Amino acid sequence: MIEGRVIKLGDSINTDIIYPGRFLPITDPEEMAKHAFQGISDDFPAKLEKNCFIVAGANFGCGSSREQAVTCLRYAGVAGVIAKGFSRIFFRNAINQGFPVITCANAVNKISDGEIITVDFAGGKITTVNEEFTFPSLPPFIMGIIESGGLINYTKIALKKHGEKRIG
């Protein structure tokens, strides 16, 4: 369970807003974190604090396949994203980095910017001062990747265990 402050954003928060294209050549994740959401404004990255949650509308992460859009959030301290919906590649990239992504429209509608919430990702629960929201858990295979800490670790374990180049 993680407790953190909410940063609320709107619909269609795309990858150019999350991580502008000009920063793509950066390979150091700590450096990437300094540019998280710089597409909104130059001072936005400073607003991200450890264990904060992004709460957003539909189609979060639409656009490019740039995985830096997930990496920069993780390294900036973001504990997870709660949205009405995610674009496919962002969703996969998040899972493959073991980064919590939660689809829960009800919570998005009711949670306000700046609120402190508690999220139990494995238990499927978001708790605010006044309310509790539940969300369905992801398929066991996907939870397995997240619990391993992402696809790289998951694959490392699989390679060790089976001694063969096979995952899933």
Next chain:
Amino acid sequence: MGKTFAEKIFAIKSGKEDISVGEIVSISPDVLLCSAATFAIAIEQFRELGVKKVWDPDRIVVILDHFIPAPTMQVANNHKLIREFVKEQGIKNFYDIREGVCHQVMVEKCHALPGMLILGKDSHTTSYGAIGAFSSGIGTTETAVVLATGRLWLRLPESVKIVVNGKLPKGIFAKDVALKIIHDLTSDGCTYKAVEFYGETIGKMSISERFTLANMSVEMGAKASFTACDDVTKAYLQAHGCPRYKPVFPDQGASYERVYEFDVSSLEPMVSCPHQVDNVKSVTEVVGLEVNQAFLGSCTNGRVDDLEIAARILEGKKVHPNVRLLVVPASRGVYLEALERGHIRTFLEADAVVANPGCSACFGANGVLADGERCISSSNRNFMGRMGNAKSEVFLASPATVAASAIKGKIADPRNFL
């Protein structure tokens, strides 16, 4: 019950006959595309896995296309790392900065063929649906894992059928059809879905035009797109000297989550307005808006037919003095053919800037806009800051609309120029 294209491909590639929609399976792609300087990150992750050799060097294609030639030290070092990796791993299908945008190169060089399942480290990998392949974009972590194991988890998607009928009026192109569909279905209307295109309009389209539709399908969230391999496809592949292939077709009576029908016989030129691709209007609603830059290029609309229609409009005319027209052929092959046909001369004589094939201004690698500037572009995205400046605007349209607007200095209706 009949199977959709996605169901057919998943069954063939996974070796499991009955997979239900939504089920996750482990699949080995026919080809893995690694594009752009960010491939350097995937290489680091590949090393982390502790695997010495890539799964199959002959099924990996590496293309440098995003920041080319290297504009900074960091990009130059990423490129160097990639070149060394390619050599070390014996990857023969490597296209250095000279070749063009990865998706165009993939099809031109026969790396994408009908019936294949292709994964690519770029969202516009959906493009190869144009020739009847199942292709989808992935991230860097996934790229690293496929490099090492040759496998990836994929979820069998629901399929959406889009039927397009009607003869396209003069001045209306595949891009206008794509924008109309995205307008109606919205930016997340097909998230995680496979989209299949049918209808007499699609049947009459060239591979280049089908490419535009397949390419843009990710702008409504699609995982993959599909157009059936037909005589047009076969002729294209033969002309490009492609090897034998085995097309895969959906069954009659396959079950689709949704079916949409479009009649394009009275379609108008469409323009996608800032800052979302589905914010589409008829050109007549935005005619007269001043533009500072016009971009003709990208994997969406940087092919020979795109340059040809623009050249026809620009022939003997000049680009408006307040406009910078950037022409960027999608590939070296396109560049050479446009050169032979005289289009490059037409552009230069019209005062356009012709640059080397690559992604270029599409995502702000160059051709960055200044504060308050506006660009009309034949590319695929108009997100805030897409061309490198959050205080600028990008409008998306067909190459004809881009060329007409470049002459006028304002967004213009191409029908008045044809």
